[in-house]
Amino acid sequence: MTDTPAPTGRQAILRAARRAFALHPYAEVTLRGIAADAEVSASLIVKLFGTKEELFARTTDFSADADELLDAPLDGLGRHLVLTLVRTRRQRRTDPLLRVVFALGTEDERTLLRDRFREQVTTRLAALLPGDDPLLRAELVVGQLLGLGAAASIHREDGAIGEASPERLADLYAPGLQRLLDGA
Amino acid sequence: MTDTPAPTGRQAILRAARRAFALHPYAEVTLRGIAADAEVSASLIVKLFGTKEELFARTTDFSADADELLDAPLDGLGRHLVLTLVRTRRQRRTDPLLRVVFALGTEDERTLLRDRFREQVTTRLAALLPGDDPLLRAELVVGQLLGLGAAASIHREDGAIGEASPERLADLYAPGLQRLLDGA
Numbered sequence: 001m002t003d004t005p006a007p008t009g010r011q012a013i014l015r016a017a018r019r020a021f022a023l024h025p026y027a028e029v030t031l032r033g034i035a036a037d038a039e040v041s042a043s044l045i046v047k048l049f050g051t052k053e054e055l056f057a058r059t060t061d062f063s064a065d066a067d068e069l070l071d072a073p074l075d076g077l078g079r080h081l082v083l084t085l086v087r088t089r090r091q092r093r094t095d096p097l098l099r100v101v102f103a104l105g106t107e108d109e110r111t112l113l114r115d116r117f118r119e120q121v122t123t124r125l126a127a128l129l130p131g132d133d134p135l136l137r138a139e140l141v142v143g144q145l146l147g148l149g150a151a152a153s154i155h156r157e158d159g160a161i162g163e164a165s166p167e168r169l170a171d172l173y174a175p176g177l178q179r180l181l182d183g184a
Numbered sequence: 185m186t187d188t189p190a191p192t193g194r195q196a197i198l199r200a201a202r203r204a205f206a207l208h209p210y211a212e213v214t215l216r217g218i219a220a221d222a223e224v225s226a227s228l229i230v231k232l233f234g235t236k237e238e239l240f241a242r243t244t245d246f247s248a249d250a251d252e253l254l255d256a257p258l259d260g261l262g263r264h265l266v267l268t269l270v271r272t273r274r275q276r277r278t279d280p281l282l283r284v285v286f287a288l289g290t291e292d293e294r295t296l297l298r299d300r301f302r303e304q305v306t307t308r309l310a311a312l313l314p315g316d317d318p319l320l321r322a323e324l325v326v327g328q329l330l331g332l333g334a335a336a337s338i339h340r341e342d343g344a345i346g347e348a349s350p351e352r353l354a355d356l357y358a359p360g361l362q363r364l365l366d367g368a
Contacts, residue, residue, distance in 0.1 A: 136344035147331020160320035176360015
């Protein structure tokens with residue numbers, strides 16, 4: 001996790017927005033608060049993302065991340081998933097999927113986050129899979145990916161995952177993913 | 185996820201306490217609030233768990249869960265981990281590990297939760313593993329387990345994981361775990 005560039009204003013805003021919507025009820029979140037956290041002006045947020053509602057919709061959208069994660073042939077998808085997830089975490093200092101876990105255990109508007117995730121990530125992946133029980137296997141693949149991000153975060157940058165190369169992580173973690181994808 | 189019994193007072197208190205400490209700063213958490221959430225009296229909490237500090241220490245302890253998860257020979261540990269995690273989730277309506285993810289992204293006293301988790305789960309597992317990079321492989325095993333709980337929660341009880349038997353989940357998800365445990 002060295003040599004990571006500072007996030008751009010756009011990335012800093014998205015990160016601050018995800019944090020704000022994860023930690024506080026929608027009604028309590030303000031663009032002013034997000035701007036302060038992102039160290040930008042509120043007017044820059046409005047210029048880049050529009051209203052609070054539009055920013056919320058953007059933070060609950062996983063389709064661009066799913067595009068990148070799923071951009072490989074099925075027979076190499078396990079490895080591509082690990083490499084893409086790890087590189088995205090390191091380059092952008094954010095996990096492409098993990099924000100969905102902050103929606104666990106709540107029953108308010110964050111239900112939207114789970115529903116979007118299922119539709120944009122899990123169901124889309126399941127449609128690519130041959131063999132039996134594609135939805136079950138897709139849910140388990142998604143779980144294994146969420147777990148990689150969670151383990152990297154819990155064990156921090158000085159943990160063994162943080163110190164390992166993306167290729168080494170793919171060597172260890174991708175075979176289990178590929179097995180689920182293949183339905184062997 | 186049918187036929188799960190209602191949680192006992194003790195389990196309801198622990199669940200409410202984990203939720204309270206995950207969602208609010210320590211100073212803002214009260215035994216009265218936890219009691220209301222658990223639908224018990226505050227005096228029952230004091231009787232069973234003692235002070236707020238003692239209850240907090242209890243909610244950040246993973247050693248009893250690690251005892252159960254790791255109670256199998258290494259050559260069958262992958263399957264035992266999946267079966268134990270799934271059965272615990274269904275019988276107790278709580279995940280043995282997943283509460284640690286609520287400590288992500290915060291920098292206050294919840295750091296303790298991550299540190300305890302590393303010590304009581306990851307480091308303990310690493311000490312059991314033969315082969316190269318045992319700590320890295322232990323972090324990845326822990327990730328895969330956290331991901332199973334996260335995926336089950338995100339996709340809800342009517343999702344494919346929620347509908348599958350523990351044995352079917354072990355058939356699909358344990359081989360990847362066992363490979364990491366064996367260091368093949």
